Amino acid sequence: MVNRYAEICAILGKEIDQGLFLEGERLPTERELSDRFGVSRETIRRSLKQLIELGRVHGIQGSGYYVRRHGRHMKSTINRFSSITELIRNANLTEGDLEVQIFKRKPDAQEIQLLDLGSQDVVFVIDRIRTADREPVVYSKNILPQSIVGVDFPEKFEPGSLTKCLSQKYGITVAEALMELCAVTDEDMLPYRLKASNPPLLKFIQVHYDAKGAPIFLSYDFMRNDKIRFFVRRT
Amino acid sequence: MVNRYAEICAILGKEIDQGLFLEGERLPTERELSDRFGVSRETIRRSLKQLIELGRVHGIQGSGYYVRRHGRHMKSTINRFSSITELIRNANLTEGDLEVQIFKRKPDAQEIQLLDLGSQDVVFVIDRIRTADREPVVYSKNILPQSIVGVDFPEKFEPGSLTKCLSQKYGITVAEALMELCAVTDEDMLPYRLKASNPPLLKFIQVHYDAKGAPIFLSYDFMRNDKIRFFVRRT
DNA sequence: TAGTGGTCTAGACCACCTC
DNA sequence: AGGTGGTCTAGACCACTAG
Numbered sequence: 001m002v003n004r005y006a007e008i009c010a011i012l013g014k015e016i017d018q019g020l021f022l023e024g025e026r027l028p029t030e031r032e033l034s035d036r037f038g039v040s041r042e043t044i045r046r047s048l049k050q051l052i053e054l055g056r057v058h059g060i061q062g063s064g065y066y067v068r069r070h071g072r073h074m075k076s077t078i079n080r081f082s083s084i085t086e087l088i089r090n091a092n093l094t095e096g097d098l099e100v101q102i103f104k105r106k107p108d109a110q111e112i113q114l115l116d117l118g119s120q121d122v123v124f125v126i127d128r129i130r131t132a133d134r135e136p137v138v139y140s141k142n143i144l145p146q147s148i149v150g151v152d153f154p155e156k157f158e159p160g161s162l163t164k165c166l167s168q169k170y171g172i173t174v175a176e177a178l179m180e181l182c183a184v185t186d187e188d189m190l191p192y193r194l195k196a197s198n199p200p201l202l203k204f205i206q207v208h209y210d211a212k213g214a215p216i217f218l219s220y221d222f223m224r225n226d227k228i229r230f231f232v233r234r235t
Numbered sequence: 236m237v238n239r240y241a242e243i244c245a246i247l248g249k250e251i252d253q254g255l256f257l258e259g260e261r262l263p264t265e266r267e268l269s270d271r272f273g274v275s276r277e278t279i280r281r282s283l284k285q286l287i288e289l290g291r292v293h294g295i296q297g298s299g300y301y302v303r304r305h306g307r308h309m310k311s312t313i314n315r316f317s318s319i320t321e322l323i324r325n326a327n328l329t330e331g332d333l334e335v336q337i338f339k340r341k342p343d344a345q346e347i348q349l350l351d352l353g354s355q356d357v358v359f360v361i362d363r364i365r366t367a368d369r370e371p372v373v374y375s376k377n378i379l380p381q382s383i384v385g386v387d388f389p390e391k392f393e394p395g396s397l398t399k400c401l402s403q404k405y406g407i408t409v410a411e412a413l414m415e416l417c418a419v420t421d422e423d424m425l426p427y428r429l430k431a432s433n434p435p436l437l438k439f440i441q442v443h444y445d446a447k448g449a450p451i452f453l454s455y456d457f458m459r460n461d462k463i464r465f466f467v468r469r470t
Numbered sequence: 471t472a473g474t475g476g477t478c479t480a481g482a483c484c485a486c487c488t489c
Numbered sequence: 490a491g492g493t494g495g496t497c498t499a500g501a502c503c504a505c506t507a508g
Contacts, residue, residue, distance in 0.1 A: 003496070024447070029474065040498045045475085055411075058446055061475045062505035068448035069351075073413055079314065081469040116304075176290075177469040178308055181416060183435035183460040200418035202437075206469075211293055212259070213303035230416040232467055234316040234441075238477070264493065275479045280494085296494050297487035474506070480499100487493070 005046035008037050009054075012047060016056055016067055027057065027065040055233065077233040081177050084130055084138055084221065085161035087228060093132035097159040099191065100128040104146065111143050114207050115215045122146045124153050126162065129193055137227045139194045143218040148172070163208070166216065175211040179204050190222060200225040240281035243272050244289075247282060251291055251302055262292065262300040290468065312468040316412050319365050319373055319456065320396035322463060328367035332394040334426065335363040339381065346378050349442050350450045357381045359388055361397065364428055372462045374429045378453040383407070398443070401451070410446040414439050425457060435460040 012027070021027055027048075028036070034044045048065055051057040055074030059065045068074075076090070088095040107115065107123045117123075123143050130138040142162050146153070149170060156169050166172040182203040184190075194201075204221045223230075247262070256262055262283075263271070269279045283300055286292040290309035294300045311325070323330040342350065342358045352358075358378050365373040377397050381388070384405060391404050401407040417438040419425075429436075439456045458465075 005496080031474085040500095042499090043497060046496090048475095055448075058410075058448060059475065060446070060506080063474065063507075065475085066447060070413075070442075070444065070448050070450070073442075077413070078467065078469060175293075175470070178305075178312070179467045179469060181437065181465040181467060183437050184418070185435045200420045202416060202418050207305075207308075209305065211295070212301060213293060213305050215305070225416075225418040232313060232414045232416065234313060234412040234414055235410070240477080266493085275481095277480090278478060281477090283494095294494065295487080296485070298493065299487095300494085471508090472506105473508105474504100476504075477502085479501080482498080483496085485493100485495075487491105489490090489492100 004037075004039055005043050006050065008033075008039070008044065008047040009050040012051060013054070013056055016071070021067045023067050023069045023071075025067050026063075027067065029064060073231075074233055077231045078179075079233050081174060083161040083163040084140060085164070088130065088132045088137065091132065091228060094134075095160070096131040096134060098129040098131055098136060098193065100126070100159060102126050102154045102157060107143070107145075111218060114218055115143070115145055117145060117147075124149070126157065128159075129191060132227060135227070136193045137224045139191055139222040141220040143220075145217070148216060162217070162219075172216060173210060174208045174216060176209045176213075177206045178209070179206040184222065188222070194222065194224070199227075202230065239272075239274055240278050241285065243268075243274070243279065243282040244285040247286060248289065248291055251306070256302045258302050258304045258306075260302050261298075262302065264299060308466075309468055312466045313414075314468050316409060318396040318398040319375060320399070323365065323367045323372065326367065326463060329369075330395070331366040331369060333364040333366055333371060333428065335361070335394060337361050337389045337392060342378070342380075346453060349453055350378070350380055352380060352382075359384070361392065363394075364426060367462060370462070371428045372459045374426055374457040376455040378455075380452070383451060397452070397454075407451060408445060409443045409451060411444045411448075412441045413444070414441040419457065423457070429457065429459070434462075437465070 015021060030041050030044050030048070034041045037044065048057065048059065052059060056068055056071045057065050058068050085095050103125055104122055105125060107117050107121060111117065111123060123145050126142040126144065128140055129136045130140055157165060163174050182205060184201045184203050188203065202223045202225050204223065206219045208216045210216055250256060265276050265279050265283070269276045272279065283292065283294065287294060291303055291306045292300050293303050320330050338360055339357055340360060342352050342356060346352065346358060358380050361377040361379065363375055364371045365375055392400060398409050417440060419436045419438050423438065437458045437460050439458065441454045443451045445451055
């Protein structure tokens with residue numbers, strides 16, 4: 001670990017997991033912790049702030065830091081960005097692809113707006129069904145400007161996480177995403193395989209940004225809610 | 236303003252809004268800003284960290300802070316906790332209630348688990364349709380343990396935000412919520428008024444917590460997605 | 471009143487970016 | 490090589506909590 005405060009945060013988190021500090025119980029004071037770890041109080045405060053952001057602990061001025069009850073529920077939220085691949089793997093399932101299609105076309109008005117495109121730009125569309133343990137769970141459509149990956153993208157693309165592919169082959173990292181959450185309506189065109197059993201579906205429209213806030217790609221995901229659950233932490 | 240760093244964060248945010256720093260442009264360095272505001276560099280760093288958390292700015296080590304493009308899109312997300320009342324008012328609509336019912340019953344298994352109840356606890360159920368400009372937009376069911384508000388709650392309750400009512404009459408503040416996003420299925424019982432026009436609906440299941448992480452109440456909300464849009468910021 | 475967390479300072483050293 | 494942000498320190502004072 002490079003950062004002392006992140007290291008200390010991890011240690012304290014582990015100790016909470018182990019039950020060394022019980023739910024609702026008070027942690028040692030900042031000054032005690034800074035003695036224990038041999039660091040300054042400010043460093044300890046950074047560790048504790050990180051624990052607060054993780055939802056493990058809460059602080060009360062003049063009193064102390066207390067282990068948050070239900071902190072465990074806060075771990076599997078979609079507040080942190082993750083690809084569908086990661087989502088499926090986190091559920092201990094094996095991820096796969098079906099009916100993968102890649103083609104090039106002109107962007108529509110919404111895509112131009114959300115991806116900051118010029119009128120002469122063209123986009124790649126990656127259209128596929130993602131499976132978990134061979135069962136279709138997500139119908140996913142990614143819209144990726146050619147200006148970002150170049151004309152030879154279809155040869156370079158390989159099944160699995162698009163985020164990972166962009167990072168490994170192009171050095172492009174997704175730092176943030178803005179997701180719109182939608183109900184599925186009759187207008188939404190869905191592949192037969194996903195529609196067949198008439199499962200409950202959620203629609204996510206996501207714009208993925210790099211660290212500078214420039215849009216990278218757009219995705220439409222229709223997720224089977226009977227197979228995957230979604231939580232949001234609101235603070 | 237009490238805190239210097241929050242004050243400076245607000246000033247810088249306003250200056251970005253005013254176009255004093257353009258999108259993608261670099262901000263003055265930390266050391267320049269600390270001179271300008273007459274504070275230490277650490278204080279400036281806190282202001283900048285807050286601006287990053289707000290999605291207005293991003294930092295690059297060794298280079299500087301840059302105004303984030305699309306920062307404006309990040310403002311209306313559900314990452315921050317807000318009541319339905321606030322949600323409707325933010326859309327410049329007038330909030331109202333319809334078919335309000337309050338009754339007392341035993342909690343079911345899910346409620347016992349999510350609200351940390353004992354087997355002998357009872358809960359109040361507040362069942363109502365929330366309207367925006369007189370049109371029904373949300374069917375909402377709140378589950379509130381009697382142990383939190385006492386037996387006379389039905390007399391004390393008044394239409395509008397339950398969060399506000401709890402804060403004003405009981406001094407109970409919601410600090411955080413964990414929300415599950417669900418698709419609506421045939422099993423969900425919905426009032427005729429909301430179902431009538433067959434609008435696209437989203438289901439939110441939320442547990443509301445106080446600052447100590449103790450659950451306060453549970454809510455089931457069926458939101459008309461043709462009237463209200465929902466965004467989540469993922470980092 | 472004593473102890474706690476919240477804010478702020480002035481300085482130091484490092485890793486990284488840019489030229 | 491010089492400038493930038495990232496980390497860390499040792500100390501100070503304040504606001505709040507609790508006995």
